[in-house]
Each structure stands twice: as C-alpha cells, then as structure tokens.
Amino acid sequence: MADPLSEVVSLLQPATRFSKLVEGAGDWRVCREGQGDPFYAAVLEGEYRLKVDDRPPLTLQAGDFVLIPAVQRLESANAHAPPDIEPSIPTRIGEDHFRIGRQEGAAEVRVQLGHCRFGSPDAALLVSLLPQLVHVRGEARLAALVQMVGEEARSRRPAREVVLERLLEVLLIEALRSRAGPAEGTGLVNGLADERLAAALRAVHARPEQAWSVETLAAEAALSRSAFSARFTRVVGVAPMEYLLTWRMALAKRLLRDRELSLEQVAERVGYASAVTFGVAFARQVGVTPARYARGAGSPAFAGTA
Structure with missing residues (x-):
C-alpha cells in the first residue's frame, strides 16, 4: 500500500534555506517575520520559550523538537525573560554559529534550527494537509537528523543539494510520524491516525x-x-x-x-x-x-x- 505521508512530503520538494546553531545566555528575545516558510528546531541544551504567530507561547526543553510547516512570525526568548524585553540581534561567532543575549560565560541554551522552503507549485495545498505545529519530546533520532542537515548544509561535497533534499524529507516524515496522539486541527496526519x-x-x-x-x-x-x-x-x-x-x-x-x-x-x-x-x-x-x-x-x- 502507498504511504500518503511520504508521498505528500515528497511532492512538497523540500530544500534547505539555512541551518544554524544558536546559543544564548542571560535574558534575550528575538523576533522574526517569516514568509510562510517551514521552520524546525531541536533543543540541545537548556530551555526557552517559542511563540508562533498568534499561538500561546510554547516552552521547549532539551530533547524537544518542533516543526512548523508554514510560519509567518516567530518570537523566541529565554525561559525567564520579561515579556517587554527589547528584541536582540544574534552575534555571529563562527560558521552558522550564533550567540544571543549575554556574550560572555557558558551558554544556557543551545538550539539547532533551520528554515527550508517547499519547491512544489502545490505547496500551499499540500501544507494544508499537515498539522500547523508539531512538538515532539525525547526523540533522539530527530536531533540526529537535524544535526546531519546542518553538517550537510555547511559542506561543499558533491551532490550536496540532492542529499539535503532527501535528509529534509526524512526529517519531515520522522517528525510527523513521531508525535504522540492526534495532531492539532485537521489534516492528513489526523486522518492516518x-x-x-x-x-x-x-x-x-x-x-x-x-x-x-x-x-x-x-x-x-x-x-x-x-x-x-x-x-x-x-x-x-x-x-x-x-x-x-x-x-x-x-x-x-x-x-x-x-x-x-x-x-x-x-x-x-x-x-x-x-x-x-x-x-x-x-x-x-x-x-x-x-x-x-x-x-x-x-x-x-x-x-x-x-
């Protein structure tokens, strides 16, 4: 039998825009306007708050993975930052490696995150079949896949784009099938459940x-x-x-x-x-x-x- 989830993700034609490691310390807050593009993040250490569009804030901790197939606005902050703190601009400290908040001392939170794009002309239709937000806790496979995407994105090896496309397909499928229980809202994932x-x-x-x-x-x-x-x-x-x-x-x-x-x-x-x-x-x-x-x-x- 066909696997509807795999077919939808394959037709989406995912391709990476960027993948980076972000670490933070002290109080910080970051805001980003999106263009309806997919966002994913794996929390490697610590915890922080993530607010997506008009949803209530989501507290993420080490071992968590989050996937948003289409995001318009993201707001991130350390777990205890006051809500009125001014947004900060991350400082680049290495290749695809950024620091936010207090610049000195040990990092309190480390997150591998990325944005990708869907090349399909039917992306809007196909994304409508997916959950609006996926939050998975304690799936080491997802963190490993995110790390592989980041390493491949930084490489200059032959067939890099092909490998990235396949890795992103696997990442998206693994995230969508790893969540426990029905997905938020309606869509294909709930139908398959x-x-x-x-x-x-x-x-x-x-x-x-x-x-x-x-x-x-x-x-x-x-x-x-x-x-x-x-x-x-x-x-x-x-x-x-x-x-x-x-x-x-x-x-x-x-x-x-x-x-x-x-x-x-x-x-x-x-x-x-x-x-x-x-x-x-x-x-x-x-x-x-x-x-x-x-x-x-x-x-x-x-x-x-x-």
Missing part, C-alpha cells in the same frame, strides 16, 4: 486511477456512506471527493512537469476515462488547460494540443 480513515486514504494513494466514489471509499473504511463522509470531513478537513480530486490534480501536475507521458496517459494515471474529461476537470481546478500548464512548466510534449 484514525484506523478506519487510514484504510481509505491509503487506498486512494495506492490506486488514484480507480473509479472511486464515497460508497467505495466508505467500504474501504468499513463504515456506512454517511458515517464515513462526516468522519472524513471532520478529521481530514475536506470532503472525501474533494481530497480525491485535489490529490489527483497534484499528481497530474507532477506527471505533466515530468514530460514522460502523453496527455492520454496522464489522464489514465489519475482516474479519467479520456483526455477530454481530464482536461475539463484540470482546467476547472487549476485554471489552465493541461497543455498550457505543461508548456508553462517547460514541456514541449503537448505543444500541439489545444
């Missing part, structure tokens, strides 16, 4: 070309049609057929960008009986025809198709 819904989600990802309906998906989940539809919408955040359509279109975009299949073959791969019906559905969902989308992605494969 529900044994009944997980069966339907895996079936969709394993056989997107199948003529799925709410009834056949409900049968995969061993639920009645009405119970399945209500449960899927409540837990995943979208109706079953809406999820199926958006996933098919995400796959279709990837196939069109890959330029390896004809339009008819792409249509068949994503569950449409003809290129015409596929083209109508694609244009309605994406806003352009498959041929125009392929040309815009640099593909000459469908240049003669209207």
Whole structure:
C-alpha cells in the first residue's frame, strides 16, 4: 500500500534555506517575520520559550523538537525573560554559529534550527494537509537528523543539494510520524491516525486511477456512506471527493512537469476515462488547460494540443 505521508512530503520538494546553531545566555528575545516558510528546531541544551504567530507561547526543553510547516512570525526568548524585553540581534561567532543575549560565560541554551522552503507549485495545498505545529519530546533520532542537515548544509561535497533534499524529507516524515496522539486541527496526519480513515486514504494513494466514489471509499473504511463522509470531513478537513480530486490534480501536475507521458496517459494515471474529461476537470481546478500548464512548466510534449 502507498504511504500518503511520504508521498505528500515528497511532492512538497523540500530544500534547505539555512541551518544554524544558536546559543544564548542571560535574558534575550528575538523576533522574526517569516514568509510562510517551514521552520524546525531541536533543543540541545537548556530551555526557552517559542511563540508562533498568534499561538500561546510554547516552552521547549532539551530533547524537544518542533516543526512548523508554514510560519509567518516567530518570537523566541529565554525561559525567564520579561515579556517587554527589547528584541536582540544574534552575534555571529563562527560558521552558522550564533550567540544571543549575554556574550560572555557558558551558554544556557543551545538550539539547532533551520528554515527550508517547499519547491512544489502545490505547496500551499499540500501544507494544508499537515498539522500547523508539531512538538515532539525525547526523540533522539530527530536531533540526529537535524544535526546531519546542518553538517550537510555547511559542506561543499558533491551532490550536496540532492542529499539535503532527501535528509529534509526524512526529517519531515520522522517528525510527523513521531508525535504522540492526534495532531492539532485537521489534516492528513489526523486522518492516518484514525484506523478506519487510514484504510481509505491509503487506498486512494495506492490506486488514484480507480473509479472511486464515497460508497467505495466508505467500504474501504468499513463504515456506512454517511458515517464515513462526516468522519472524513471532520478529521481530514475536506470532503472525501474533494481530497480525491485535489490529490489527483497534484499528481497530474507532477506527471505533466515530468514530460514522460502523453496527455492520454496522464489522464489514465489519475482516474479519467479520456483526455477530454481530464482536461475539463484540470482546467476547472487549476485554471489552465493541461497543455498550457505543461508548456508553462517547460514541456514541449503537448505543444500541439489545444
């Protein structure tokens, strides 16, 4: 069976922007405006407060890992800093190594953190399927992966970008599957945590070309049609057929960008009986025809198709 989580993360096309080690001492506070980019951090020593967008502050301690797939504003402070302390600017003390707060003496907190970006044209859609925030405690594997990302980011070894992309994929998957219990809000992770819904989600990802309906998906989940539809919408955040359509279109975009299949073959791969019906559905969902989308992605494969 397909692994929906792995497929979503792979389609996101994660790539590193930077990874750095930050240490702090004394009272300090840092504010950063984001652009909706992903942020992750592994606390190596000490503890500090992290405030993400309009959420209540989260106290992180050594051994904690946090992942925010899309962040607009971050505010960090040492655990006991007064709330009105002026923001500080980290001082660079080495390659990708920064100090914040009191400059002398031993560090009281050390954090390996990074920002990455998602290269997928469907990043906003795919990120909406993920939890808004993931907080994992006591998973040494995550800290080790973050350290590997940082080391690779600083290296100049051959195939560096390819290795970083794969490491980030593993990091994101490990973070998403390591959390205990349901994720905050709705989305794919919560759907996969529900044994009944997980069966339907895996079936969709394993056989997107199948003529799925709410009834056949409900049968995969061993639920009645009405119970399945209500449960899927409540837990995943979208109706079953809406999820199926958006996933098919995400796959279709990837196939069109890959330029390896004809339009008819792409249509068949994503569950449409003809290129015409596929083209109508694609244009309605994406806003352009498959041929125009392929040309815009640099593909000459469908240049003669209207």
